[in-house]
Amino acid sequence: MKDMMPNFNLVQPTDLASAISLLTDAGENGWAIAGGHDSLDWFKDRIKRPTTVVDLTGIDSLKGIRETADGGVEIGALTTLTEVELNPIIKEKFGLLSSAAGRVASPQIRNKGTIGGNVSQDARCWYYRSGLDCYRAGGNTCYSDTPEGMNREHCLFGASRCVAVSPSDTAAALVSLDASMVIQNSSGEKVVAATDFFIGPAIDIENMTILKPGDVLTAIRIPATWAGAEFYFEKVADRNSWDFPLVNIAAAIKMNGSTIEDIRITCGAVECVPKRLNVVEDIVRGSERNEDTANLGAGAAARGAVPLNYNHFKIPLMEGLVRKAIRG
């Protein structure tokens, strides 16, 4: 389709307070836009039809990367993925996020796509994306989880009617780095852990995050906890460019000699939220970092997985990635 998307009012505030009041007034008919790579597809396909689109890119206070007093960083939600990838502080202290940001989509998308948009993006289930009235769209069926449905990209864990997965590459890294999300709305500011920001269908089947109309994600904070740890990020996708993860893995490991002193390991695209692998962490914490430990961890990685018709391959894929991450 090369035609126009339906019309809307485009408003371009330059301060956060105006953006919040515009979004609050518009309620369900409002839409925040940042890089636009998720938003415009919905508009072009006429599946989401907001009447007021609030452009956040003119708000300078939402951009940039600052070191915080505790030795962590705060990343403005409107910072582009390219800036996150190339930022010297992030590269030096939190290379995990730098690698994850650098593996998103394509250079052009990273150049304009924002980290806030990347973590707030909607599900990439193609049934839902094509406008079908599935559970996630407010209907009462899932087209993917049926005997004929295509569900190769879908989840292994946490299904609750909907079997879509978290599509974001940066989300897995942020969960492993113990990041938190700063959200503002008309009643003030709240800071929530990344693990609480992402929500699954059992909590809210129509939203991937806790963001509500009128909320603006203003920043992402990463504490010093994992600064300078050893990191491992890997993404497996059908194509090297442009493609969403089939499975990605983001691990942060603190070593004490040859022993794994502490570890965070998170898998993306296997559940509706980034899946933190607590069981694997518990198994390998305190052990030597070697092949045996890696195999033990890998063996537990997909415990409890409930594969769908076409995504059994994600189980060995996940196990293999966990093995590689732990082995280093």
Next chain:
Amino acid sequence: MQKKFSSDRYDPLSTERDALSRRTFIKGVIAAGTVAGAAGLMTGCSGGDSSGGGAGSVERLVTINVNGKDRPVDVMPNETLAHTLRNKLGLTGTKLGCDRASCGACTVMIDGVTTYSCSTLTHMVRNKKIVTVEGVGGPNGELHPVQQAMIEELAPQCGYCTPGQVVSGVALLQRNPSPTRDEVRHALSGNLCRCGAYNNYINAIVKAAGRA
């Protein structure tokens, strides 16, 4: 504009061929459309609403800087940059492939950074400097070294992705004049080539870098 080639051989990069080429014809229609009210061209606009946004929405008459020139243009709130460039400003060098940020045919530079114009609202970049494939050459139509090298390396096959490949190549050499082959591959990794001429494009950019 000056002729870029004195010979009358087929010239894949020329924007000026026969006086009545398809391209010239389309541009003529666009120009006429602009005079008669560009909104008449906007077939898919919802409910035939061409009045733009309501109260509080952006001002439609804007001036955008394209290829170093300030161009006054009437831009609707829901208009993509690819649409403005192609249908309003007649800069049809920028192609539309997927219209979904998935191919790179529409790549332009915004403040020197490559961006998909199909997935950018014009109003969101109206204060920035936009460079399209028409703007990468010299003032008298001289080819950019990347374009020259693409001709020599016979880089394009069908040519549809070429403007996007050129823009990505030029942007790379602006920030990194002597890239490695891997850096070139990385810089072109957001430009799909349906004909699979990737190696030719990479060869050309490596060659152009050697000359810069």
